[in-house]
Amino acid sequence: MQRSTERILTTHTGSLPRPAGLPPAAADRSAAQLADAVRSVVRSQLDAGVDVVNDGEASKPSYATYVTERLTGFGGEGEPLRPKDYDDFPAWGERMMAERGRTRRLTNPACTGPVSYADASLVEADIANLKQATAGQDVADVFMSAASPGVITVFHSNKYYGSDEEYLAALADAMKTEYDAIHAAGLVLQLDCPDLAMGWNVAGLGGTQQGFLAEVGRRVAAINHATRDIPPEAMRLHLCWGNYEGPHTSDIPLRTILGEVLSARPAAISFEGANPRHEHEWTVFEDVRLPDGKAVIPGVIDSTTNYVEHPELVAQRLERYARLVGRENVLAGSDCGFATFATSSIVDPQVTWAKLAAMAEGARLASQALWG
Numbered sequence: 001m002q003r004s005t006e007r008i009l010t011t012h013t014g015s016l017p018r019p020a021g022l023p024p025a026a027a028d029r030s031a032a033q034l035a036d037a038v039r040s041v042v043r044s045q046l047d048a049g050v051d052v053v054n055d056g057e058a059s060k061p062s063y064a065t066y067v068t069e070r071l072t073g074f075g076g077e078g079e080p081l082r083p084k085d086y087d088d089f090p091a092w093g094e095r096m097m098a099e100r101g102r103t104r105r106l107t108n109p110a111c112t113g114p115v116s117y118a119d120a121s122l123v124e125a126d127i128a129n130l131k132q133a134t135a136g137q138d139v140a141d142v143f144m145s146a147a148s149p150g151v152i153t154v155f156h157s158n159k160y161y162g163s164d165e166e167y168l169a170a171l172a173d174a175m176k177t178e179y180d181a182i183h184a185a186g187l188v189l190q191l192d193c194p195d196l197a198m199g200w201n202v203a204g205l206g207g208t209q210q211g212f213l214a215e216v217g218r219r220v221a222a223i224n225h226a227t228r229d230i231p232p233e234a235m236r237l238h239l240c241w242g243n244y245e246g247p248h249t250s251d252i253p254l255r256t257i258l259g260e261v262l263s264a265r266p267a268a269i270s271f272e273g274a275n276p277r278h279e280h281e282w283t284v285f286e287d288v289r290l291p292d293g294k295a296v297i298p299g300v301i302d303s304t305t306n307y308v309e310h311p312e313l314v315a316q317r318l319e320r321y322a323r324l325v326g327r328e329n330v331l332a333g334s335d336c337g338f339a340t341f342a343t344s345s346i347v348d349p350q351v352t353w354a355k356l357a358a359m360a361e362g363a364r365l366a367s368q369a370l371w372g
Contacts, residue, residue, distance in 0.1 A: 001188050001233055001267055002052065002141040003295060003328050007367035008318055009051040010360050011297060013238055013270060014145040014190060015063055015337030016041055016056030017349035024343050026059065026069065034059055035129045042133040048353050049360025051140035052188070052331065055130040059122070062341045063192050064147045064155045065108050071174055072118045078110035078157035083202045083242060084250035092246065110159045115170045117177040127185045143188035143236065146178050149226060150195040150219030154203050168218065172226040183230045190270075191223055194336075196239040196261055197271075200252040209256065216260040224265045235266035236297065241278065243336035245304035245346060248277040255284045262291055272335040273298030273317060274309070282317070285324040296325055299335030300362065301355045304346050308354045314362020319369055327370040332363045 002009060019040040023029040041056035060066035068074040086093030126144065134142050149171035153164065161167040182189045196216050199205040206212030227235060239261060241251040254271065261269060272278040282298065290296065300317040301309050314332070322330045338352045339345045347355070 001236060001295075004331055005328055007371060008322070008327070008330060008332055008363040009140050010049060010332045010356075010363045011052035011143070012050065012334040012356065013240075013299075013303070013337045014054060014057050014192065015060075015339040016045070017339050017345055017352055018056070018058055018342055022058065024061070026061075031125065034125070035132065038129040039133040042130075042137065044353055045356070046137060046139070048356035050356055052143060053134065053139050054143050054145065054190075055126060055133070057145060057337070057339070059126050059129075060342065063145060063337060064151050067147050067152055067175070068109055068156070070117060070119050070122055070178070071115055073111050073113040073115040073160065074109040074156060075112045076110050076159070078108050078155075078159070080107045081154070081202055083244070083246065084204070085201070085247045088249060089247050096244070096246065108155050110157045111161065111167060112159050114160070115167075115174045117174045120177060120181060123178050123181050127182065127187065130187065131185065141188055143190050144182045145190040145192050145238070146175065146182060148191045148193040148195070148219070149175055149222040150199070151192055154195045154199055154205075165218065168222050172222040176226045179227055180229060183234055189227070189230060189235045189266075191227070191235065191237045191266060193219070193223065193237050193264075194240045194242065195219060197252060197254070197257060198240060198242045201248065201250040202242045209252065212252065213257065213260060216257055220260055220264045227265050230265075232265045232267040232293065236268035236270060237261070237264055237266040238270040240272050240336045243303055243340045251277060254278065254281040255288070258284060258288055262294065267293055268295040268297055268331070270297035270333050271299065273321075274300050274302040274335050275304065279317070282320045282324070285321065290325045290329060295329040295331060296321060297331045297333035300332050301334050301359050303334050303336040303338050306347055306351045308351060309358050309362070311358050311361035311365055314359055315365035315369065318363060318366035322366065322370050332359050332366075334359070
């Protein structure tokens, strides 16, 4: 994973608007259409000034539920997700459930049988498309995201294994196939781990905050087990509190979970740092020392509003982190994905690219201030 040795490098969380004309259902698109889509997404990132690029998750219906296309053991209907915000602000919750098909989105297949990695052809195709699209391009680095064992348990409830711990362990063993394939291809592996924060306010894991911290510890242990054959510097980890525009008054503080999160093997952590509920948490690093070898990828652009951040604001956000953890330990990122679900994007695609361009300009301004 490239570090910011001469300037602040820019990246993002993963999902990006799918190109117009790409059928949303995998069964309706050809291999050529998908390859063209990945080339288009890579080109759009480069045009916006993004240094560390990916495939925009073009092949995936969502960052977590795509695993049911690759793993055995899923079927029927699982338990629906219901953020605590829905109970705290019921009128808002009803509107959210009614808009943009959110009721359908929050219900997914359950685990109803033994989990194993059945079809590696899909990740192999993703890798081939991304490598072809970035070959010969001026990129600082290339990453590919994959769902963590823990986030899969949040979206796909357990109706087969005798305990949630057994389910988590089975997923760690199964997903290792995908993680190892991404690393073997020479790509940076991003573990998508929203559950490390979102598991509290969206799924109520653990019952109490102490119980939730124990859950975070178990999920980090599963990540460490599944990635044991991949060097830490070849990985990064993303966490968030749920990629939705809402109150978020029940979100667990970053400070509460950060110690457990920093014990995960990946060398960088990506987290929300731009939205009004979490921007203030840069001050956590006044007290928490970043371990040697670790880097941060704070969100400096929000992924749930159509405001385009001013580059000077982006620069201010980056400089705050750099002065606390070291300029070489900061990359610029987004709060979360811009198309977490392929068929539902809150931010207009044209605005998304404008936001990424503003991030790149802000990183340039911050680099001038930090390197002179």
